[in-house]
Amino acid sequence: MTNQNFFPALEDDPEDLFPSGQMHMLAPIIRGQLRGFPEICHSVRSANAKFIGAAGEFLVDSVLTRHGLRVWTAPDLHCADRLLDLSGHALLLQIKTITAPTDGVCSFSMQRGNGRTGGQRPYSANAFDIAALVILSHNAVKFMPNFGRSFRILESELPALIADPIESLEVSISTVLRKKKRYYC
Numbered sequence: 001m002t003n004q005n006f007f008p009a010l011e012d013d014p015e016d017l018f019p020s021g022q023m024h025m026l027a028p029i030i031r032g033q034l035r036g037f038p039e040i041c042h043s044v045r046s047a048n049a050k051f052i053g054a055a056g057e058f059l060v061d062s063v064l065t066r067h068g069l070r071v072w073t074a075p076d077l078h079c080a081d082r083l084l085d086l087s088g089h090a091l092l093l094q095i096k097t098i099t100a101p102t103d104g105v106c107s108f109s110m111q112r113g114n115g116r117t118g119g120q121r122p123y124s125a126n127a128f129d130i131a132a133l134v135i136l137s138h139n140a141v142k143f144m145p146n147f148g149r150s151f152r153i154l155e156s157e158l159p160a161l162i163a164d165p166i167e168s169l170e171v172s173i174s175t176v177l178r179k180k181k182r183y184y185c
Contacts, residue, residue, distance in 0.1 A: 038100045038137035045099055056097025056134035057081055063141050063165045079112065079127035091176065094128035094146070100137035106153040108133050110146075122149050130172045138162060143169040145176050 033044045034051065045052060060082065064071045070085040071093070080092035096108045110131060111120045125146070133142045133151055140161040142153055153161075161168065 040099065052099060052136065053095075053097050055136055056132075057095050059134055059136070059139060060093070060095050060132045060141055064169075067166050079123060080129075082132075084130075086173065091130060091173065092128040093130050093132050093143075094123065095132045095134060097134040097136060101135065101153075101155040101158075104155040106133070106135050106155065106158075108151045108153075110149050110151070129176045130169070141165050141168075143172040145172045145179070 034040065034048055040048075061071055064082075064084065072083045072085070074080045074083050074092070078092075079094070081095040082093040083090040084093055094110070096110065098106055098108065108131070111122055112127075123146075128146050131144045131146060131151065133144060133153060134140070135153070135158060138158045138161075140158045142151075142157070142161050144151055
């Protein structure tokens with residue numbers, strides 16, 4: 001079988017790319033508004049909200065995949081962000097991301113739309129099953145059943161979430177399945 005490298009530059013020694021040992025030339029490549037993350041101002045967070053949200057979604061994907069769970073991106077027109085395969089049944093995940101705690105608290109508002117254009121509105125009660133709440137500065141995720149319009153996580157909770165990111169998912173799944181069982185009976 002032939003091995004074809006689509007990125008031949010990856011085979012080069014990085015030292016060969018910069019004459020006279022100028023490897024320090026790589027540092028300016030990563031510039032821009034998010035270079036100082038998570039210490040960025042509100043206007044930078046707002047201007048880069050799509051990138052920050054995408055980073056949160058990728059972190060949730062990573063956590064779930066690392067623990068052997070199958071997750072798919074929901075279609076753009078769907079209220080949920082991800083579909084979590086649970087023994088052949090899909091649970092709907094809505095992912096909300098913040099950059100860092102504020103005064104020791106992580107606050108999440110469960111609304112959809114764009115606040116800058118005045119189009120924010122709450123999700124319907126059945127829009128998703130579980131909220132995945134992401135704190136990017138700590139690479140932490142907490143999963144919560146869809147029972148509220150807002151959620152708060154104390155900064156003191158973050159070490160436990162980092163140590164076992166799936167525990168809150170297991171509790172949420174159990175709660176959601178009990179609720180659905182009552183609903184269908």
